[in-house]
Amino acid sequence: MMSSVAFKLLALLVGLLLMSTQTTDAKNSEDIRCKCTCPPYRDIDGQIYKQNVSLKDCNCLHVVEPMPVDGKDVEAYCLRCECKYEERSSGTIKVTIIIYLSILGLLFLYMVYLTLLEPMLKRRLFGHSQLQNDDDVGDQQPFANAHNVLSRSTSRPNMLNKVEHAQQRWRRQVQEQRKSVFDRHVVLS
Numbered sequence: 001m002m003s004s005v006a007f008k009l010l011a012l013l014v015g016l017l018l019m020s021t022q023t024t025d026a027k028n029s030e031d032i033r034c035k036c037t038c039p040p041y042r043d044i045d046g047q048i049y050k051q052n053v054s055l056k057d058c059n060c061l062h063v064v065e066p067m068p069v070d071g072k073d074v075e076a077y078c079l080r081c082e083c084k085y086e087e088r089s090s091g092t093i094k095v096t097i098i099i100y101l102s103i104l105g106l107l108f109l110y111m112v113y114l115t116l117l118e119p120m121l122k123r124r125l126f127g128h129s130q131l132q133n134d135d136d137v138g139d140q141q142p143f144a145n146a147h148n149v150l151s152r153s154t155s156r157p158n159m160l161n162k163v164e165h166a167q168q169r170w171r172r173q174v175q176e177q178r179k180s181v182f183d184r185h186v187v188l189s
Helices: 002-021 073-080 090-126 128-137 146-152 158-182
Strands: 032-038 047-051 082-087
Touching: none
Parallel strands: none
Antiparallel strands: 032 047, 032 082
């Protein structure tokens, strides 16, 4: 249920984004620019100039405004400047950011599910009294009753029992490795 809601939300976000980023064939003026980097010249500090101009107008004479030098020094100043035409796709950038944020949102929802909803569902499946008994055992044997609980829950589907059994086996292995590392100071291979 939760994954279908998340999928619908993601599809809605992508659809809205695609509708908002549809543009005509003409480039958006924010997506193209000419950037001229001019180093220091005589007593003038180096500067970077940016303007939204076409590719053919991407040169010092069209981009550097106001011109910091006069007359015959303009040519010498412009020869030192390096001008680059830059083009980007703001639509692609928006789509990428929305997909990234959607994935982060889904992971956050999954984390909330794992921390809040899963314990409530386990309480309903295993019964409230069984969880209290597990809490009483505490740190001494944290997974000691897991096999008994799994064997008593006959109403659960077989596949879920297999997954729970594999998870408990993995937890026992981790517990054994912890004992070996921390108690006996031996690393298992």
